[in-house]
Amino acid sequence: MKIGGLQKVTLIDFPASIAAIVFVNGCNFVCPFCFNRDLVLDNLPTISQRSVLSFLKKRKKILDGVVITGGEPILQPDLEQFIRKAKRLGYKVKLDTNGALPAIIQKLLKKNLLDYVALDIKAPLDEKYAPAIGLEEFEPKIIIESLKLLLRSKVPFELRTTVVPGIHDKKILAKMAKQLRKAVGRRKIPWFWQNFQPKNCLDPGFEKRKPYKKEKLEKFLKTAKRYYSNIELRKD
DSSP states (O other): OOEEEEEEEESSSSTTOOEEEEEEOOOSOOOTTOSOHHHHTTOSOOBOHHHHHHHHHHTTTTOOEEEEESSOGGGOTTHHHHHHHHHHTTOEEEEEEOOOOHHHHHHHHHTTOOSEEEEEOOSOSSTTHHHHTTOSOOOTHHHHHHHHHHHHSSOOEEEEEEEOBTTBOHHHHHHHHHHHHHHHTTOOOOEEEEEOOOSSOSSGGGGGSOOOOHHHHHHHHHHHTTTOOOEEEEOO
8 A cells, every 4th residue: 555644643533442544645636625735736755554564463452453544445456465464563544545446345344343433524415526626526435335234234334424614504514404304314424523623734725714604513413413313523
């Protein structure tokens, strides 16, 4: 894998686990608000897979999980092999994904290689999705397909949205809540909102945008919870 970074420990990114985070280079989305510009543009020098696995081997008495994030991990042709090596060391694996390649997600789920998944929901699942991810065209039904794969699996997962002024407001977030309620049904799948941070953005123009104040986000949350009750604000 093209590994662009390694965070040696996290207590918050993998529920009920002490984990390391492996960051991979490259992404098939170009979300203008993304704060991992160097990862997305593949500007970071790579860290050898051997050195990362050596670190994991040494820390397996301290850590119990590995988060694979990016960038977009499902673009990596040897993702499955890396996961298998991590699991042979005794690690649980969490995958962060934009959901754009459901066939890869399906393969990993069928082979029981994932212990937790975080699926990004960038925008309303309609014509607004493509501009939110910086593309001219994108079929949002692909995201629904990935979501349904996760719903049919026994793997715990969460949904995530970065709330960005100019892309999201009270009306848009309420619309997303209605769409997700329709897709998820009665399942209590957690949906986490994280506030946009105007730093190192893929589109530098977004660094001039001011994030929503917590009070405003809480008002948005109150409205959205009428349609999708299991939403939480994630702390910065």
